[in-house]
Structures are given as C-alpha cells and as structure tokens.
Amino acid sequence: MLLIAKFIQNELDAEREKVALLHQQGSQQAELLREQGAQQFELLRQQQAAAGGSMHSRRPETLKIDISKYRGVEEDSLLRWFVELDDAIRARRIDDGDMQVAFAQSNLAGRAKTWALGLKLHDPYAFGSLEVFKSRLRQTFELPRAEFRARTELLKLKQGKRDVHAYAQHIRHLTSCISSNPVDEHTLVSVFMQGLADGPVKTHLFRLELDSLEQAISIAEQEDFSLRQARAMLDIISSTETI
Numbered sequence: 302m303l304l305i306a307k308f309i310q311n312e313l314d315a316e317r318e319k320v321a322l323l324h325q326q327g328s329q330q331a332e333l334l335r336e337q338g339a340q341q342f343e344l345l346r347q348q349q350a351a352a353g354g355s356m357h358s359r360r361p362e363t364l365k366i367d368i369s370k371y372r373g374v375e376e377d378s379l380l381r382w383f384v385e386l387d388d389a390i391r392a393r394r395i396d397d398g399d400m401q402v403a404f405a406q407s408n409l410a411g412r413a414k415t416w417a418l419g420l421k422l423h424d425p426y427a428f429g430s431l432e433v434f435k436s437r438l439r440q441t442f443e444l445p446r447a448e449f450r451a452r453t454e455l456l457k458l459k460q461g462k463r464d465v466h467a468y469a470q471h472i473r474h475l476t477s478c479i480s481s482n483p484v485d486e487h488t489l490v491s492v493f494m495q496g497l498a499d500g501p502v503k504t505h506l507f508r509l510e511l512d513s514l515e516q517a518i519s520i521a522e523q524e525d526f527s528l529r530q531a532r533a534m535l536d537i538i539s540s541t542e543t544i
Contacts, residue, residue, distance in 0.1 A: 364392040373413030373442045380443075380480045383435060390431075401431040416441060451478035460498045465525040468496070469518040476514070489514040497521065501528055 368385040371377055386405055395401050406417050406428075420427040420437070428434040455475040460468040472493055476484065484492075490511050497503040502524045511517045 363394050366392045368408055370408055370410035371413050371438075372409075372411035373416065374411065375447060378474075378478055379439060381477055398430050402428045402434050405431060405434055413438070413442065448479050448481060451475050452484065455479070455484065456492060458492065459496045465497075465502060465521050469493070469522065472496075472514070472518075486513045490517050493517050493521075 366389040368389045369377075369382065371379065371382040386408065390401055390404065393404070395404055406414075409417055417428075417438075428437070452475075455472065458468075458472060458475065463471070472489070476489065490513065493514055494503065494506050494511075494517065497506065502521050505524050506517060506521060509520065511520070
C-alpha cells in the first residue's frame, strides 16, 4: 500500500510540474505577444505621424484676412492700404507674383479699379510684379498735395470738444498720412501738448520730459482716466451725502 501511495504522489507531483511549466510558457508567450503588439502600434503611430507631417508640409495652414477696398479717393490712405495688403498676402501664403497682383487688384474699387483695368486692357503685362503695381498706384493716386494738407492740419490741430482718446487717434491718423517726409517725434510731442485743452492733463504733461508721441499719448490717457474716476467717486459721495 505504501508503494502504491508513493507512486500516486509522484505522479501527482509530476503533473503539477507539467501544469506549472505550461503556465510559465503561456505567460511568456502572452508577454511576447504584448510586446509585439506594442511595437506594431508604435510603428503604426510613427508612420501616421510622418504621413500627417508630410501632408502638413505640403498644405500649410492659411488665414483668410479681408482688407478694405482702395478707391483712389482722398479719404483713403494708400500707405495704410499697402500695410493691410501685405499682411493679407502673408496670411494667405500667396507666393506667386502674378497671384499677388491679382489679389491686390481684386481689392480695388471705384476710380482705382477703373484705372487698373484700363492699363491692363492696353498692356496685359502692365503690372509685372507686386512692387511695380504698388509703384504705379502710388504715382497715380498718392499726390504730394495730400501729404501737404495732412501736415498743415496736423500742425494746427486742437482737441476742441473731443476727449483725449479721440484727439490722440486723429493725430495718429494724420501722422500715418505723412510718409515721404515724416514729422520728427519732438515736433509731434509739441503739437500734441499744445493742442490739448487747458486743464489738469495738459498741466501734468508740461511738467514732464517726453521723448515720443506715443509716450505723451499714453500718459495723457492715463491721467484723463484717473481724473474721470476721481470725478465719478466725488459724484457718488455727493449723492450719498444728499440722501
């Protein structure tokens, strides 16, 4: 009986070892499959990223910026329109010269559009590049008298009934219209300060040494804002005391 029991025990131990070995082999195979799956997933991800990157390089993102129409009238600033035009061309990524000219022409209106179409009818290659287009447009519509009028108005400008911000914006507009021979910063500061309405803002500016128009405008607007806040607080206090 002891021999039979020992034999059975040995057989059970042998079967347990086989089961343990099979379990170990199964675990190793499962781990190998997981590693292979992870490698395949990473390879697929890299391939997709490379494909997406190449597609992105072939088709760069663009931003469609709309610009105002240039009509060729005195109210329109050609210099500012050129700035808008250049920004829109860069945002839209228009690199071809002919396409740049075509885009610029599509944003003309009124007299300016009629002028451009007339030139193209007589000479289809009248605008060989965007720079040529700008040069011919400038020669035709940017009259020296326009700058002279802007300079004259600037030197005589007064704040009047406008608030400080509106007055500053008008000075900026006139300054942008003078491009061929710009007014120097010290003159602009003097014009701005002299044109301010008499009051605390003007008095405060005359106590300072200012180097640029933008510095003078910034300080004037801050001082004006502080005065408005102080007046508002006084009104609130007065109304409270009345109640």
